[in-house]
Amino acid sequence: MDPQDPLDPLDPLEDADDEEDIPPQFYMTTFIPKPAWYDLGTDEAKAFLQNRVAQLNEAFIDEDEGVIWAYRYHVMERAHEVDAVVLLWMINSDEALEQLESTLRRSDVNDYFDWSVIGGPQNNAPQDILGAFLGTLVPDGEGDENSES
Numbered sequence: 001m002d003p004q005d006p007l008d009p010l011d012p013l014e015d016a017d018d019e020e021d022i023p024p025q026f027y028m029t030t031f032i033p034k035p036a037w038y039d040l041g042t043d044e045a046k047a048f049l050q051n052r053v054a055q056l057n058e059a060f061i062d063e064d065e066g067v068i069w070a071y072r073y074h075v076m077e078r079a080h081e082v083d084a085v086v087l088l089w090m091i092n093s094d095e096a097l098e099q100l101e102s103t104l105r106r107s108d109v110n111d112y113f114d115w116s117v118i119g120g121p122q123n124n125a126p127q128d129i130l131g132a133f134l135g136t137l138v139p140d141g142e143g144d145e146n147s148e149s
Contacts, residue, residue, distance in 0.1 A: 024065070025091045027100065027119035032084045037112040048112070052103055059099030062092045089119075 040048065060066045069088035074081050091097050104115060 022092075025097065025119065027089045027091060027097075027117055029087045029089065029100075029104070030084060030116045031087075032114045033082050034112055034114060038082075040112070048108070052106075052109065056096075056099055056103055059093070059096040061096065065090055065092045065096055 037045070057066065066089065067087045068090045071086045073084055073086070089100065091100065103109060104117065109115070
């Protein structure tokens with residue numbers, strides 16, 4: 001038996017190109033309901049959420065992929081209190097990331113929620129997600145003439 005057998009299952013070089021060695025990406029999403037969300041009936045709201053969750057779950061290939069942490073909190077939004085939700089996602093595939101991005105771009109999601117996303121490989125989100133997040137920080141334009149560079 002040759003100790004340098006290329007079929008040796010313990011050979012560390014054999015797994016070097018394996019996709020499992022690629023670290024997962026982490027994204028944190030925040031959803032703040034808009035008034036249109038509260039105008040939905042309970043059955044409509046449940047159906048909407050079930051459909052969006054099913055759409056996302058179809059893209060998750062690995063068992064440990066998807067939402068790995070969630071938090072609900074109250075926030076004041078234009079003089080009324082609403083429930084907001086933060087979700088931490090672990091994503092291991094381009095397919096799942098593309099599905100999350102396309103779900104966030106849906107017009108009905110944007111009708112019902114303000115949202116933001118941070119995260120990605122080594123904390124560098126893809127340009128469109130990062131732009132969407134940073135877009136939430138843009139001032140309304142009041143007082144721009146007094147701003148310093």
